[in-house]
Amino acid sequence: MxxxxxxxxxxxxxxxxxxxxxxxxxxxxxxxxxxxxxxxxxxxxxxxxxxxxxxxxxxxxxxxxxxxxxxxxxxxxxxxxxxxxxxxxxxxxxxxxxxxxxxxxxxxxxxxxxxxxxxxxxxxxxxxxxxxxxxxxxxxxxxxxxxxxxxxxxxxxxxxxxxxxxxxxxxxxxxxxxxxxxxxxxxxxxxxxxxxxxxxxxxxxxxxxxxxxxxxxxxxxxxxxxxxxxxxxxxxxxxxxxxxxxxxxRTGGPAELPDHIAKGEGSLIYFSLGSLGSADVDLMRRVIDVLGGTSHRYIVSKGPRHDEIELPPNMWGEEFLSQTEILPLVDLVITHGGNNTVTESFHFGKPMIVLPLFWDQYDNAQRVQELGFGLRMDAYGFRPDELRAGVESLLGNVGLRRHLDEIGAAIRERxxxxxxxxxxxxxxx
Structure with missing residues (x-):
């Protein structure tokens, strides 16, 4: 008191x-x-x-x-x-x-x-x-x-x-x-x-x-x-x-996921363009289409135009998600690079692929890439094979993921x- x-x-x-x-x-x-x-x-x-x-x-x-x-x-x-x-x-x-x-x-x-x-x-x-x-x-x-x-x-x-x-x-x-x-x-x-x-x-x-x-x-x-x-x-x-x-x-603990996402095969990946970036439905659909052909599972923050976005079988999402409940569960984050998502990804020790759109998102994307904590890609110009290869390279980088685990633990202690x-x-x- x-x-x-x-x-x-x-x-x-x-x-x-x-x-x-x-x-x-x-x-x-x-x-x-x-x-x-x-x-x-x-x-x-x-x-x-x-x-x-x-x-x-x-x-x-x-x-x-x-x-x-x-x-x-x-x-x-x-x-x-x-x-x-x-x-x-x-x-x-x-x-x-x-x-x-x-x-x-x-x-x-x-x-x-x-x-x-x-x-x-x-x-x-x-x-x-x-x-x-x-x-x-x-x-x-x-x-x-x-x-x-x-x-x-x-x-x-x-x-x-x-x-x-x-x-x-x-x-x-x-x-x-x-x-x-x-x-x-x-x-x-x-x-x-x-x-x-x-x-x-x-x-x-x-x-x-x-x-x-x-x-x-x-x-x-x-x-x-x-x-x-x-x-x-x-x-x-x-x-x-x-x-x-x-x-x-503080949150209420880890999120509850549908069985096919919680227990399926492949790595678990979080995709979010933020509450603002997800308003670009065409971009959301393009990323989802590219990732839908991979062997991984995805949690998607669908955003304010959620009713215009359909997800393939390897994905689950809602209009709004409690990001701090989702992040501890995943292996990789694909983000627009908003400061909130970037700092929370570091907090939970997750590698990132950053698709910046505006404002400080470009600065975060560049910083993540130049320090080796993830990849920066052109949100509108990335090639499908480039995004898929980026996902596999980060998931397969055991040393990076271990290093980020240690970084996340240190941040949470502070x-x-x-x-x-x-x-x-x-x-x-």
């Missing part, structure tokens, strides 16, 4: 990864006797209270007209990704204009719309500490009369350094000329938007943002990435930063959610 009850206000981005990260940490704090409040996006209504949290939800855009259907959690981003998914076929440099910039624009629009709501929530909740897990600053959180904790649950390249690749680039470490060109393109495509947002942030009473960055450092800064894959040898951290090797919330809760608790006091 806590020696003094604290009020902790979390505001995660509306995607599942950041929200689940905050849920895991918030659960530790709640069990210690603290009051945990979520200022999550309004589509999460009714999904956080059953977990023991208070809901003080915000709209990031005008609510739907009266009589409209209630949205599922994170539905806005699912619809948005489905709309722009044709852009995922472009290079990372081209995506700066057609994917990354529009996402920042939508996020900033949400900040402006939510600012008055957040100020009212802060006045009513009176938090002892506020935690934001997002890629853009909500000024109301940084100007509250409480310590401000920045949570970074994307790839840590968002913490810049002279000897690391630029975020969103998917470049290998050491590609200095390409990195310089990518930095220049980012400033060209995002410079005016950053300047406008920086002015807005200061108008709301918050300090100026660092140059070309949409989030400042907080009083406490936490980031989510396993030490074994981090960039600290090239970009040492400042004193205010603390790494969480993983952030995996209990990232407990460390995060300790640090947040200390910041509040």
């Amino acid at each position: 806590a020696d003094r009850e604290l009020t902790v206000l979390f505001m995660p981005e509306s995607a599942y990864g950041p929200t689940n990260n905050c849920i895991g940490i918030g659960d530790v704090l709640r069990r210690r006797g603290h009051r945990v409040v979520f200022a999550a996006e309004a589509s999460w209504k009714g999904r956080l209270a059953p977990l023991g949290f208070e809901e003080a939800l915000v709209d990031l855009a005008p609510p739907p007209e009266e009589g409209g259907a209630e949205q599922d959690a994170g539905q806005f981003w699912k619809d948005y990704i489905a709309e722009i998914s044709p852009q995922f076929r472009k290079t990372t440099s081209e995506q700066l204009e057609t994917v990354v910039k529009p996402i920042y624009e939508e996020l900033i629009s949400g900040v402006r719309y939510a600012e008055p709501q957040l100020r009212r929530i802060i006045a009513e909740v009176r938090p002892d500490v506020v935690v934001e897990d997002n890629v853009v600053l909500f000024p109301a959180l940084a100007t509250a009369d409480a310590p401000f904790v920045r949570m970074l649950s994307c790839n840590p390249l968002e913490m810049p350094g002279p000897d690391v690749p630029p975020p969103f680039s998917g470049l290998a470490t050491g590609e200095r000329r390409a990195a310089t060109a990518f930095h220049a393109e980012f400033e060209r495509t995002h410079g005016a938007m950053w300047a406008d947002f920086n002015a807005y942030v200061q108008e709301q009473g918050a300090p100026a943002l660092p140059h070309m960055r949409f989030m400042p450092e907080g009083d406490l800064n936490l980031y989510l990435y396993p030490e074994v894959a981090d960039y600290t040898d090239r970009r040492p951290l400042g004193d205010g930063w603390h790494r969480l090797d993983s952030s995996v919330r 209990e990232g959610v407990v460390r995060a809760a300790d640090l947040i608790q200390s910041a509040a006091r």
